[in-house]
Amino acid sequence: MSWYGAIDVGGTKVAVGLVDAEGRLVASEAFPTVPERGPAAVVADTVAALGALAGEKPLRGVGLACVGPLDLNRGLVLSPPNFPGWDQVPIVSMLADALGVPVALDNDANLAALAEQRFGAGQGAEVLLYVTVSTGIGGGIVIGGQLLRGLGGAAGEIGHQTLRADGPPCGCGNRGCLEALASGTAIAREARKAIAAGRGATMLALAGTPEALHAGHVAQAAKHGDQAAAAIWDAAMAELAIGLGNAISTLAPDRLVIGGGVAQAGEQLLAPLRAGLARHVKMVPIDQLDIRIAALGAEAGLHGAGALAAGRYAPQT
Numbered sequence: 001m002s003w004y005g006a007i008d009v010g011g012t013k014v015a016v017g018l019v020d021a022e023g024r025l026v027a028s029e030a031f032p033t034v035p036e037r038g039p040a041a042v043v044a045d046t047v048a049a050l051g052a053l054a055g056e057k058p059l060r061g062v063g064l065a066c067v068g069p070l071d072l073n074r075g076l077v078l079s080p081p082n083f084p085g086w087d088q089v090p091i092v093s094m095l096a097d098a099l100g101v102p103v104a105l106d107n108d109a110n111l112a113a114l115a116e117q118r119f120g121a122g123q124g125a126e127v128l129l130y131v132t133v134s135t136g137i138g139g140g141i142v143i144g145g146q147l148l149r150g151l152g153g154a155a156g157e158i159g160h161q162t163l164r165a166d167g168p169p170c171g172c173g174n175r176g177c178l179e180a181l182a183s184g185t186a187i188a189r190e191a192r193k194a195i196a197a198g199r200g201a202t203m204l205a206l207a208g209t210p211e212a213l214h215a216g217h218v219a220q221a222a223k224h225g226d227q228a229a230a231a232i233w234d235a236a237m238a239e240l241a242i243g244l245g246n247a248i249s250t251l252a253p254d255r256l257v258i259g260g261g262v263a264q265a266g267e268q269l270l271a272p273l274r275a276g277l278a279r280h281v282k283m284v285p286i287d288q289l290d291i292r293i294a295a296l297g298a299e300a301g302l303h304g305a306g307a308l309a310a311g312r313y314a315p316q317t
Contacts, residue, residue, distance in 0.1 A: 002021040004062065004309035005017070005054065005059045005309065006018075006062070006063050006303075006305035006306035007046055007095070007302075008066075008108060009046070009091075011067060011082045011134070014032075015029070016029055016030070017029075017053070017302040018054055019306030021310060022310065023309070024306065025306050027053055028053070029053050035085075061101050061104065061309045062096075062103045062305075063307070063308035063310075065302070065308075066091060067080045068109075069152070070107055071152070072152075075090060075092025077089040081136065091105070101313075108138065109131075109132050110147050110153075110156060110304070111300075113141065114308070115301070115302075115307060116128070116294055117145065119295075120303075121257045121292040122142065124255075125253070125255035126254055127141075127143050127251060127252065128143075129253040131247075131259070133183060133184065133240065133263055134183065134184050134261045134262060136171070137183045137260075139247070141155055158247050160172050160177045161243060162175070163242055164181065168180045168181070184215035187215040187232060187233070191203050191218045191229065200229055202225075203217050203218055206221055214261075215265075216261065216262075216265070219265040222234075233268075237276065238276055240276070241272065242276065244256070245281045248281050252284045254288075258273075258291070259300055261298075263293050277289075
């Protein structure tokens, strides 16, 4: 039996998984990333967690899903917006040296897109646009079953299109990116502003403290009639519709799959998104677009990393 490892390094957690010969995830564990600890500490904990999960099962290789930007050719992490101090980090060689097996790297959103196309809500799509709305906003594009990587492996960075040139600063160094306007981080930022101004009592009651507040609290408070929360949520969904509408007008996908923590709002996200897309998308038959919430949830990146490893390092027959 061939076994492979899967690693997903995200903004809030690192997940590790054990993958069978078909690239399917059979076991997983996770722990908080805390990127401020530095790459050496995060890599050490990752190696220990994967080793404990694999036990006596020998790994043929490991797939690594990681936040970008990345240099796929050199196996480097290049200063991710939410990873202070992670500049030119040789994460592939660090992991390969510690694990003693080859490691294949790709962007976390790319691999989540690949996973959804093979195992989840993207099955059967010819042109799949996958978007994750979470701490940040990322995307992946799968055409004919193959990832579109583009120049520098950067295809699908939908979160860093400029929607407002004078908008709020984004972690990438730009201003007014979709990520700075509609990510979970952006929604929580606006909610804290409202609370500081004496509004949004329901949001605060749900979160306990402003520091603990996240986008899920905003969505829940909006459902309960909190006017400040509803305004924040509606504004973020309006920006999301513009950003996704731009991508749809460019790619004309037949399937749009939305993942990430904010997507857990389900129809509360989909209803305003569909309405916004109907307003903004005119050159693509938007009524024919199949829009779904991701099926693999928080483990999509792990599934994709496993599929990458199994495809790359499977024994030749």
